[in-house]
Amino acid sequence: MPHSVTHLDSPPRKIENGADYIESLRGRGLDVWLFGEKVQEPVDHPLIRPSINAIARTYDLAVENPEMASVVSPFTGERVSRFLHVCTSARDLVSQNKMQRRLGQLTGTCFQRCVGMDAFNALYSVTFDIDQAGDTAYHERLRAFLTHMHAGNFVVGGAMTDVKGDRGQPPHAQADPDMFVHVTRRTPEGVYITGAKAHQTGCVNSHWMLVMPTMRLGPDDADYAIVGAVPVDAPGITYIYGRQSCDTRAAEGSGIDAGNAQYAGQEAMVIFEDVFIPNDLIFMDGETDFAASLVQRFTAYHRRSYVCKSGVGDVLIGAAAQVAEYNGADKASHVKDKLVEMTHLNETIYGTGIAASYQGFATDSGAWICDDMLANVCKHHVTKLPYELGRLSQDLAGGLVATMPSEKDLNHPEIGRLLEKYLKGRADFSTEERVRILRLIENMTLGRNAVGYLTESMHGAGSPQAQRIEIGRAMQLEYKKRLARALAGIDPELRDDEDDLVDEMSGYFERVFRLPAAGN
Ligand code: SF4
Numbered sequence: 309m310p311h312s313v314t315h316l317d318s319p320p321r322k323i324e325n326g327a328d329y330i331e332s333l334r335g336r337g338l339d340v341w342l343f344g345e346k347v348q349e350p351v352d353h354p355l356i357r358p359s360i361n362a363i364a365r366t367y368d369l370a371v372e373n374p375e376m377a378s379v380v381s382p383f384t385g386e387r388v389s390r391f392l393h394v395c396t397s398a399r400d401l402v403s404q405n406k407m408q409r410r411l412g413q414l415t416g417t418c419f420q421r422c423v424g425m426d427a428f429n430a431l432y433s434v435t436f437d438i439d440q441a442g443d444t445a446y447h448e449r450l451r452a453f454l455t456h457m458h459a460g461n462f463v464v465g466g467a468m469t470d471v472k473g474d475r476g477q478p479p480h481a482q483a484d485p486d487m488f489v490h491v492t493r494r495t496p497e498g499v500y501i502t503g504a505k506a507h508q509t510g511c512v513n514s515h516w517m518l519v520m521p522t523m524r525l526g527p528d529d530a531d532y533a534i535v536g537a538v539p540v541d542a543p544g545i546t547y548i549y550g551r552q553s554c555d556t557r558a559a560e561g562s563g564i565d566a567g568n569a570q571y572a573g574q575e576a577m578v579i580f581e582d583v584f585i586p587n588d589l590i591f592m593d594g595e596t597d598f599a600a601s602l603v604q605r606f607t608a609y610h611r612r613s614y615v616c617k618s619g620v621g622d623v624l625i626g627a628a629a630q631v632a633e634y635n636g637a638d639k640a641s642h643v644k645d646k647l648v649e650m651t652h653l654n655e656t657i658y659g660t661g662i663a664a665s666y667q668g669f670a671t672d673s674g675a676w677i678c679d680d681m682l683a684n685v686c687k688h689h690v691t692k693l694p695y696e697l698g699r700l701s702q703d704l705a706g707g708l709v710a711t712m713p714s715e716k717d718l719n720h721p722e723i724g725r726l727l728e729k730y731l732k733g734r735a736d737f738s739t740e741e742r743v744r745i746l747r748l749i750e751n752m753t754l755g756r757n758a759v760g761y762l763t764e765s766m767h768g769a770g771s772p773q774a775q776r777i778e779i780g781r782a783m784q785l786e787y788k789k790r791l792a793r794a795l796a797g798i799d800p801e802l803r804d805d806e807d808d809l810v811d812e813m814s815g816y817f818e819r820v821f822r823l824p825a826a827g828n
């Protein structure tokens with residue numbers, strides 16, 4: 309029986325574990341397209357299933373390690389996924405990062421749940437601020453929505469990235485108005501939206517989607533300032549699945565050639581054609597002034613969520629070390645040095661990510677948000693360092709990572725014995741073990757999961773330039789110039805008890821010298 313997920317008024321059945329989650333996806337009749345064909349049941353599709361398994365793993369981790377991957381819901385009093393939690397302390401923010409690293413280790417891929425988590429965390433404070441500024445009731449609606457999400461322990465996706473059309477034009481000035489998702493008509497019951505969201509992580513595997521604007525908006529963009537929750541199976545939504553490098557290996561029935569046969573990520577284009585959002589699921593409608601803070605808060609949360617890649621990096625470092633051992637090269641000093649370099653790079657990603665969370669602070673709504681600068685630094689590292697980790701892993705793997713014969717050849721009655729003999733490394737390890745690890749490195753650096761580990765690292769949560777803009781905005785050069793002038797004897801010495809100086813550098817003091825609240 310499919311879960312009842314599409315109406316807030318019917319109490320849902322709660323998803324308790326991975327198997328439950330997989331069953332909850334069956335029979336929804338989604339309009340999903342892949343290779344020019346409509347997918348009858350995504351759960352049973354060999355290319356899609358590994359991405360579903362990755363989310364199922366998030367539920368099973370919550371069963372195995374409730375402290376790490378679940379919380380007691382403030383809405384229902386029951387344990388629910390940590391991916392559904394609104395952070396109310398720095399500890400909550402850090403705990404998200406630790407869960408993300410762990411899941412990266414366990415799946416070796418993108419487990420798809422952070423976008424929604426970061427979206428409603430951002431919305432929690434933004435809806436509060438909108439209501440404070442006017443007479444709207446978005447915040448209470450969002451809390452009612454979250455109560456329902458907790459009751460069902462659902463997967464919530466975040467739909468932000470519009471297709472954008474002409475990048476030089478704002479939404480309202482596009483030749484085609486649908487380049488950004490927008491309201492096309494209104495009734496007393498709600499609004500109808502049209503448009504498309506590109507490369508939506510985990511959308512087909514979610515139960516609900518939070519639709520949000522993708523960038524700051526001007527007064528003429530009011531119809532584009534729409535935030536609402538939509539069930540994934542709402543009428544009018546089409547999903548066109550993004551294919552991934554080497555994805556058809558999953559349909560070959562080959563466990564070895566897939567590299568990571570069990571887990572993969574998922575991105576699809578989501579097209580909305582006159583999709584209805586009822587009033588009680590609308591969390592912003594026309595408040596263009598607040599689009600910028602929504603985007604900025606979302607990206608702050610999401611850019612430090614990319615510590616997920618340090619968990620995936622742990623797997624790649626392990627694979628590189630393992631293949632070096634199979635090759636009999638693990639004692640060479642340059643091999644050890646490359647593994648040290650990989651670890652150094654990987655921990656740099658993690659360090660900046662959790663630092664952003666440790667430096668978190670409370671918003672007026674009570675939700676905690678991470679440090680914007682450090683979150684951007686984390687994500688900026690992520691646009692570069694996994695590529696270097698990938699390069700080093702291929703260096704340690706040797707050329708065989710890209711030239712190996714297929715599993716069918718390995719198992720062939722005639723030529724299999726030749727490969728068994730000539731692909732062997734150290735005598736005390738089997739040829740198959742060596743081939744499997746090499747296929748995993750191929751999967752993560754050239755194949756399916758390179759989508760998540762490399763290209764998504766580049767562009768997810770904003771391409772590199774987006775972080776450089778934020779870093780540039782917050783770098784406070786005037787204050788730093790003043791530090792230099794003081795020590796160079798140009799300006800008077802700096803004193804922390806001078807009122808005007810404390811005012812002038814208050815932003816910097818507030819951010820860098822903020823101490824964690826007691827108990828956090
Ligand atoms: Fe989460 Fe990382 Fe996937 Fe983004 S790329 S959804 S942060 S696992």
Ligand code: FE
Pocket residue numbers: 423509764768769
């Ligand atoms: Fe992403």
